[in-house]
Amino acid sequence: MSRVHPAGPMHADVLPEEHPVGPADDLNALEPTVWPRSARREEGVVTVGGVDVRDLAREYGTPLYVYDEEDVRSRAKEYVAAFHDGSVHYAGKAFLCTALAKWLNEEGLGLDVCSGGELAVALAAGFPTERITLHGSNKSSAEIAKALEVGVGRIVLDSYEEIARVGYLAQQMGVRAKVMVRVTTGVEAHTHEFIATAHDDQKFGFSRSSGAALEAVRRVLELKQLELVGLHSHIGSQIFEVDGFQVAAHRLAELLVAIRDEHGIELPELDLGGGYGIAYVPGEEPHDPKSIADGLREIVARECRAYELAMPRLTVEPGRAIVGPGGVTLYEVGTVKDVEGLRTYVSVDGGMSDNLRTALYGAEYTAALASRSSEAPPMLSRLVGKHCESGDIVVRDVWFPEDLAAGDLVAVAATGAYCRSMASNYNFVPKPAVVAVRDGRSRVIIRRESAEDLLRLDAEVEA
Numbered sequence: 371m372s373r374v375h376p377a378g379p380m381h382a383d384v385l386p387e388e389h390p391v392g393p394a395d396d397l398n399a400l401e402p403t404v405w406p407r408s409a410r411r412e413e414g415v416v417t418v419g420g421v422d423v424r425d426l427a428r429e430y431g432t433p434l435y436v437y438d439e440e441d442v443r444s445r446a447k448e449y450v451a452a453f454h455d456g457s458v459h460y461a462g463k464a465f466l467c468t469a470l471a472k473w474l475n476e477e478g479l480g481l482d483v484c485s486g487g488e489l490a491v492a493l494a495a496g497f498p499t500e501r502i503t504l505h506g507s508n509k510s511s512a513e514i515a516k517a518l519e520v521g522v523g524r525i526v527l528d529s530y531e532e533i534a535r536v537g538y539l540a541q542q543m544g545v546r547a548k549v550m551v552r553v554t555t556g557v558e559a560h561t562h563e564f565i566a567t568a569h570d571d572q573k574f575g576f577s578r579s580s581g582a583a584l585e586a587v588r589r590v591l592e593l594k595q596l597e598l599v600g601l602h603s604h605i606g607s608q609i610f611e612v613d614g615f616q617v618a619a620h621r622l623a624e625l626l627v628a629i630r631d632e633h634g635i636e637l638p639e640l641d642l643g644g645g646y647g648i649a650y651v652p653g654e655e656p657h658d659p660k661s662i663a664d665g666l667r668e669i670v671a672r673e674c675r676a677y678e679l680a681m682p683r684l685t686v687e688p689g690r691a692i693v694g695p696g697g698v699t700l701y702e703v704g705t706v707k708d709v710e711g712l713r714t715y716v717s718v719d720g721g722m723s724d725n726l727r728t729a730l731y732g733a734e735y736t737a738a739l740a741s742r743s744s745e746a747p748p749m750l751s752r753l754v755g756k757h758c759e760s761g762d763i764v765v766r767d768v769w770f771p772e773d774l775a776a777g778d779l780v781a782v783a784a785t786g787a788y789c790r791s792m793a794s795n796y797n798f799v800p801k802p803a804v805v806a807v808r809d810g811r812s813r814v815i816i817r818r819e820s821a822e823d824l825l826r827l828d829a830e831v832e833a
């Protein structure tokens with residue numbers, strides 16, 4: 371889906387323009403696969419969780435991240451139900467705050483963290499530490515020590531140095547750590563495709579094909595402070611097809627056999643990572659959690675039968691699929707600039723500082739005029755931000771009604787994952803507030819940054 375040429379850092383604008391999809395029949399329609407489950411248009415105005423977006427903008431300002439709490443909780447519930455015989459760990463990097471951690475704890479999920487900062491949020495939320503897994507491709511000794519101190523449930527090992535480091539720290543602290551070995555299966559999945567070649571060339575995990583994964587297992591088994599509970603694999607993100615998981619599961623099963631044959635042990639757990647795709651634009655059709663669970667269970671069971679292995683307990687780690695669809699970003703339109711013969715540039719009061727994904731990897735989004743409906747004819751637009759970069763694009767091609775004007779509110783759908791968590795203060799723009807809506811009520815779960823927040827770390831500001 372990415373429009374950036376894979377061969378190199380070509381400037382996107384010199385590539386031939388892909389012909390944008392034509393306007394929808396009804397610009398006011400809210401495609402249910404893309405918008406939060408509670409999103410409606412009532413007398414022309416978009417409501418989420420029963421709350422009018424104009425009220426949200428008035429009360430909390432814009433830009434504003436809005437989460438449909440019931441949407442997030444219901445998706446979490448569906449994953450837990452689908453994997454009733456395994457575990458669902460939410461990948462905290464997609465979006466994390468204490469409110470969300472509490473919702474997910476209440477729904478029975480575990481939590482993946484990949485830094486000391488994410489772990490601190492989990493602890494601040496009182497998240498049960500035995501259901502936390504520590505990830506990361508270069509965990510510091512301080513991060514590992516903290517994780518051991520609070521007793522996280524699993525640490526996923528990513529390098530030989532880390533095996534030694536975790537082993538040493540566990541010994542120093544007099545604890546035994548449950549660990550998994552992260553395997554690079556040679557499968558790298560992308561949106562709508564997967565590649566089973568040239569994939570070992572990346573920084574995560576131990577390569578299966580080179581024998582590094584088996585060597586890592588040997589080294590872990592030599593350290594009595596480490597209890598090896600299983601293997602981990604994460605093949606990519608925004609995946610719609612099961613083929614990649616199938617090949618990865620097959621290769622992991624082969625490793626389980628090799629481990630059994632060499633060491634006489636059957637590892638009890640298999641963590642298959644996350645990466646389940648969501649609909650950003652109409653026409654994308656994600657699988658539901660039940661069909662994902664049934665598919666994965668069947669693949670692993672088949673491999674285990676073939677090799678006479680006991681079925682391991684499965685863990686999955688969805689991030690985007692839990693929080694992505696329930697989040698929308700509200701912006702206020704500031705300028706509408708018609709670039710003669712080309713398109714109309716609609717500028718909003720945020721941009722790449724609150725949503726980096728379009729600039730970073732050509733992500734696609736759906737946007738709509740939210741504060742009113744309009745019967746005006748469609749105009750081909752580009753939704754852009756207020757930052758000092760021409761790549762500061764929120765939605766590359768979007769059809770808005772021709773009468774769109776300054777002061778209108780625009781909503782961008784499916785911004786719940788990897789937007790707030792990747793937000794920056796570029797141009798000293800404060801990060802937006804995050805609001806949860808449910809049953810006609812709203813509340814701030816992360817407050818908006820202020821000018822004082824922006825200056826707080828400046829060591830030479832006069833008090």
Ligand SMILES: *Cc1c(COP(=O)(O)O)cnc(C)c1O
Nearest residue numbers: 461604607644645687688689690
């Ligand atoms: C990012 C990540 C995930 C979650 O990916 P999503 O695409 O958000 O589902 C899960 N596991 C690991 C190890 C990850 O790095």
